[in-house]
Amino acid sequence: MNPSRRQFLQNSTQLAASASLTTLLPDEVIASPRLFSAADTVSVGLIGCNSMGWADLTSMLKNPGVRCIALCDVDQNVLNKRAADLAKLPSVQASGQKATLYSDFRKLLENKDIDAVIVGTPDHWHCLPTVYACQAGKDVYVEKPLANSIEECDLMVAAARKHKRITQVGQWQRSGPHWKNAIDYVRSGQIGTIRTVKTWAYMPYGKTFPVVANEPVPAGVDYEMWLGPAPKRPFNRNRFHGTFRYFWDYAGGLMTDWAHTWSILPYGVCR
Numbered sequence: 001m002n003p004s005r006r007q008f009l010q011n012s013t014q015l016a017a018s019a020s021l022t023t024l025l026p027d028e029v030i031a032s033p034r035l036f037s038a039a040d041t042v043s044v045g046l047i048g049c050n051s052m053g054w055a056d057l058t059s060m061l062k063n064p065g066v067r068c069i070a071l072c073d074v075d076q077n078v079l080n081k082r083a084a085d086l087a088k089l090p091s092v093q094a095s096g097q098k099a100t101l102y103s104d105f106r107k108l109l110e111n112k113d114i115d116a117v118i119v120g121t122p123d124h125w126h127c128l129p130t131v132y133a134c135q136a137g138k139d140v141y142v143e144k145p146l147a148n149s150i151e152e153c154d155l156m157v158a159a160a161r162k163h164k165r166i167t168q169v170g171q172w173q174r175s176g177p178h179w180k181n182a183i184d185y186v187r188s189g190q191i192g193t194i195r196t197v198k199t200w201a202y203m204p205y206g207k208t209f210p211v212v213a214n215e216p217v218p219a220g221v222d223y224e225m226w227l228g229p230a231p232k233r234p235f236n237r238n239r240f241h242g243t244f245r246y247f248w249d250y251a252g253g254l255m256t257d258w259a260h261t262w263s264i265l266p267y268g269v270c271r
């Protein structure tokens with residue numbers, strides 16, 4: 001077998017194993033399902049507010065008892081916009097909640113009033129905020145894909161276990177009832193033994209976009225912090241919000257964004 005293909009398969013297998021973060025719950029929570037009552041308040045902080053992190057937050061805020069007390073983003077423009085958006089939400093207006101704004105997630109994690117964080121940063125910034133949040137005693141909802149390497153996944157799982165945190169990887173699609181129905185149908189044996197599975201994405205994901213020149217870092221952006229663990233390079237808009245996912249330095253395109261997530265389904269199709 002081609003060495004790179006063998007490595008890929010090894011990585012995929014390890015990823016499926018290490019991605020058990022999706023279902024990690026501390027023993028005492030499993031043993032005491034009533035540890036949290038409906039009357040409890042969960043104070044949430046959002047790290048990475050632009051797109052999916054914001055969608056996660058607004059969805060969570062629909063649950064009574066959830067309040068957002070902190071927002072963090074390295075782009076001040078995003079941070080200010082989301083602070084204004086948050087203040088306009090009817091539930092926030094009704095309760096008079098106020099969110100503290102942070103540009104450095106490590107400062108947010110020092111806030112003792114925060115119970116849980118949402119990590120809505122690009123993929124290259126999933127591991128460290130998750131590990132540090134676990135160390136700070138916060139529960140974590142981290143966007144998919146879990147991370148960019150098996151080593152990062154292992155560190156995240158180890159931190160969640162060590163600090164006994166409740167953790168979940170954000171995979172909205174996998175919570176829809178039709179996915180569960182499809183899995184149950186396959187498992188029921190009604191279509192016999194499955195020997196081949198073909199998957200494809202019937203969507204315009206990864207359309208090409210024009211190459212643009214590097215440019216000065218936009219005002220209000222802490223670009224050093226946006227790069228974080230990624231290689232240093234000049235600012236280029238194509239590598240920034242949203243489209244970072246097409247570059248290996250930060251993500252892995254549709255393959256890691258969607259394909260690998262199949263292998264970490266909580267109830268599993270392809271495990």
Ligand SMILES: NC(=O)c1ccc[n+]([C@@H]2O[C@H](COP(=O)([O-])OP(=O)(O)OC[C@H]3O[C@@H](n4cnc5c(N)ncnc54)[C@H](O)[C@@H]3O)[C@@H](O)[C@H]2O)c1
Nearest residue numbers: 048050051052073074075078120121123143144226241242
């Ligand atoms: N957008 C979607 O439809 C979608 C769907 C599913 C999953 N996701 C996942 O959600 C994550 C975020 O995707 P997105 O599309 O929202 O990206 P985005 O680029 O639109 O937003 C990411 C935000 O994180 C901020 N950020 C970057 N580094 C940071 C740091 N160190 N501290 C604080 N903030 C930081 C950025 O400034 C930006 O505002 C990705 O992992 C992605 O795979 C996105």
